[in-house]
Amino acid sequence: MKRSFFSGPYALWMVLFTIFPLIFVAFYALTDKNGAFTFANLAQGFENDYMKVLWRSIRLALECTAICLLLGYPCAYILAGKDFSRHKSLFVLILLPMWMNFLLRTYATMTLLEDTGVINSLLEKLGMQPKKLIGTRGAVLFGMVYNYLPFMVLPIHTSVKKMDERVIEAAQDLGANPVRVFFRVKLPLSVPGIISGISMVFMPSVTTFAISRLLGSGMIHMLGDTIENQFMTLNNWQFGSALSLVMMALILLSMGLLNRIDINKSERTNNW
Amino acid sequence: MYENTKLIELVGISKSFGDTQVLKQINLYICRSEFVTLLGPSGCGKTTTLRIIGGFESPDEGTVLFDGKDITGVPPYKRRVNTIFQKYALFTHLNVYDNVAFGLRLKTPEELLPGVAKPTRAQAREEIDRRIMRMLRLVKMEAYAKRGVDALSGGQQQRIAIARALVNEPEVLLLDEPLGALDLKLRREMQLELKNMQQQLGITFIYVTHDQEEALTMSDTIVVMNGGVIQQIGSGKSIYDEPKNAFVANFIGDSNILDAVMNEDFEVSAAGRVFECVDEGFDKNEPVDMVVRPEDIMLVGEDVGMLNGVVKSVLFKGVHYEMIIEAGSFDWKVHSTAMYAPGSRVGLSVVPSNIHIMHKMAREA
Numbered sequence: 264m265k266r267s268f269f270s271g272p273y274a275l276w277m278v279l280f281t282i283f284p285l286i287f288v289a290f291y292a293l294t295d296k297n298g299a300f301t302f303a304n305l306a307q308g309f310e311n312d313y314m315k316v317l318w319r320s321i322r323l324a325l326e327c328t329a330i331c332l333l334l335g336y337p338c339a340y341i342l343a344g345k346d347f348s349r350h351k352s353l354f355v356l357i358l359l360p361m362w363m364n365f366l367l368r369t370y371a372t373m374t375l376l377e378d379t380g381v382i383n384s385l386l387e388k389l390g391m392q393p394k395k396l397i398g399t400r401g402a403v404l405f406g407m408v409y410n411y412l413p414f415m416v417l418p419i420h421t422s423v424k425k426m427d428e429r430v431i432e433a434a435q436d437l438g439a440n441p442v443r444v445f446f447r448v449k450l451p452l453s454v455p456g457i458i459s460g461i462s463m464v465f466m467p468s469v470t471t472f473a474i475s476r477l478l479g480s481g482m483i484h485m486l487g488d489t490i491e492n493q494f495m496t497l498n499n500w501q502f503g504s505a506l507s508l509v510m511m512a513l514i515l516l517s518m519g520l521l522n523r524i525d526i527n528k529s530e531r532t533n534n535w
Numbered sequence: 536m537y538e539n540t541k542l543i544e545l546v547g548i549s550k551s552f553g554d555t556q557v558l559k560q561i562n563l564y565i566c567r568s569e570f571v572t573l574l575g576p577s578g579c580g581k582t583t584t585l586r587i588i589g590g591f592e593s594p595d596e597g598t599v600l601f602d603g604k605d606i607t608g609v610p611p612y613k614r615r616v617n618t619i620f621q622k623y624a625l626f627t628h629l630n631v632y633d634n635v636a637f638g639l640r641l642k643t644p645e646e647l648l649p650g651v652a653k654p655t656r657a658q659a660r661e662e663i664d665r666r667i668m669r670m671l672r673l674v675k676m677e678a679y680a681k682r683g684v685d686a687l688s689g690g691q692q693q694r695i696a697i698a699r700a701l702v703n704e705p706e707v708l709l710l711d712e713p714l715g716a717l718d719l720k721l722r723r724e725m726q727l728e729l730k731n732m733q734q735q736l737g738i739t740f741i742y743v744t745h746d747q748e749e750a751l752t753m754s755d756t757i758v759v760m761n762g763g764v765i766q767q768i769g770s771g772k773s774i775y776d777e778p779k780n781a782f783v784a785n786f787i788g789d790s791n792i793l794d795a796v797m798n799e800d801f802e803v804s805a806a807g808r809v810f811e812c813v814d815e816g817f818d819k820n821e822p823v824d825m826v827v828r829p830e831d832i833m834l835v836g837e838d839v840g841m842l843n844g845v846v847k848s849v850l851f852k853g854v855h856y857e858m859i860i861e862a863g864s865f866d867w868k869v870h871s872t873a874m875y876a877p878g879s880r881v882g883l884s885v886v887p888s889n890i891h892i893m894h895k896m897a898r899e900a
Contacts, residue, residue, distance in 0.1 A: 427622075427624060429620045429621070429622065429624035430624045430625075430626060430627075432589075432591055432611070432618075432620070432624070433618070433620060433624040433625075433626075433699075434626075434637070435590075435591075435610070435611040435612045436589060436591075436611050436612070436616075436617055436618045436700075437612075437617065437637050437638035437641065437699070437700075437703065438612050438638050438641045438642070438703070439612055439637075439641055440610075440612050443641060447637070448626060448628075451628040452626075452627070452628055454628070
């Protein structure tokens with residue numbers, strides 16, 4: 264029996280649940296309601312309104328990724344260090360939210376941010392003016408960062424953790440003080456982790472829909488919400504598919520760019 | 536050879552990791568331009584000693600002196616020593632050239648060009664380039680300057696590690712089993728190359744190995760360590776010819792070690808008979824270790840030698856045969872260019888100066 268036989272189930276799965284749906288999406292995107300071939304749907308996707316939504320999604324995703332990187336890198340770095348590597352529980356705390364359903368997490372965030380939610384009632388008890396939190400851009404960004412932070416921490420943690428202690432000692436030995444050791448050796452060696460972290464956070468961020476709907480109270484429309492609307496509410500599968508294709512192109516493009524940095528800057532390592 | 540001035544001195548160094556004490560009151564000094572080897576089995580504390588000199592470990596007790604100054608608390612990046620690590624520890628994100636440049640680029644233009652009044656950055660860059668290319672030529676790697684280090688063989692990586700350390704012109708080079716990952720032939724070549732470089736550049740080398748042959752080939756001075764204690768310090772020849780105790784005798788070269796009793800000066804009893812020897816100053820009837828090197832035993836005809844024995848086994852070792860011969864209820868290891876078949880009866884003989892008498896070691900873990 265050939266070894267390729269064992270990849271059969273996977274190939275079948277791919278065909279049934281990836282290739283076929285993709286063909287359907289492409290079919291719907293390139294046909295009108297009567298099934299005739301057309302570019303109208305795709306063209307509509309590039310109209311001003313939708314480009315605005317696209318731009319908003321990209322900006323929010325970029326901001327979310329940047330915040331996750333700024334929060335996640337130090338966190339992963341410290342947790343991978345000597346002082347904390349024995350305290351596994353701290354690391355579990357980072358991962359714990361990942362084990363819960365993300366909708367549940369987002370509903371929990373809602374109860375925090377609501378007009379009569381935990382934060383506002385606390386402010387009131389302290390005699391301060393309640394603040395409008397839910398339904399703002401900040402709330403959506405907060406929800407995204409909260410949901411995707413572990414995906415930044417994990418790959419960076421792995422890449423810092425597997426750094427050879429001797430290589431760091433070699434840098435010290437050659438005269439590098441702690442700051443220079445970090446910027447000339449540790450940071451460059453953790454680039455593969457940073458790259459995976461960025462892609463792990465940016466991809467789901469740019470396609471987010473439930474978080475923006477729940478925490479944005481329908482005020483902050485993202486590309487994911489628009490696509491969901493086309494399918495579920497407006498029943499316009501053709502245009503929804505066209506938007507999905509645009510989004511896929513966007514993701515493939517950004518992944519391609521990231522991979523180029525990865526190849527140029529450092530050895531390719533698979534953290535995930 | 537080396538100048539007789541102390542460059543590094545370890546005074547009363549002790550170190551424990553958790554419950555295990557790895558170094559017990561180490562006292563040692565190393566002279567300028569000396570090639571010193573720390574030799575011992577794994578876990579004897581030799582690498583820890585090296586790491587304390589490099590500044591990567593701090594001792595629990597004792598002081599490290601460099602040129603007479605206390606450097607015990609000085610971090611590695613401020614010490615004038617460089618290290619070659621066991622598995623080279625090259626920077627995988629940099630190419631060969633940038634690996635070698637690492638230490639030089641951390642220096643200021645003034646440090647790089649002490650003779651020039653106000654050196655510019657461009658001058659510094661030129662100086663760095665000049666030094667790197669000279670060093671790459673020395674290790675015969677100038678053709679590989681722009682290669683990534685992952686693509687290099689073990690021997691090539693080793694050369695880059697050497698270049699990366701030596702380009703900084705350290706006063707002391709620490710080497711932690713640097714040839715351990717290489718095959719035997721390459722190891723022999725690198726041993727000679729390292730020794731040549733050390734003599735050419737006049738740098739002090741502190742070399743850690745568990746390979747006694749490597750130690751004997753390269754070193755001016757060998758420090759034999761076991762169980763966190765220095766067993767003997769001396770030149771390779773003096774340690775081989777006059778081992779201080781049974782551990783050293785056994786670790787450096789092969790040895791027959793017999794339980795013996797010192798009857799009086801120049802007379803020892805072992806293996807059921809009395810031997811004449813050249814040792815004195817032991818207590819009367821003191822139990823001692825008697826050490827005889829396998830190559831110092833002469834095989835003669837039966838009833839002509841000091842002991843009669845039967846050959847139990849023979850191994851061909853290239854230049855000589857190694858035979859196990861039972862005589863006087865002891866299995867003697869004997870090296871000889873003549874072969875005696877298993878079962879044959881032979882006589883054994885040793886000249887008095889080749890019998891080494893040692894105090895029994897304190898049997899401790």
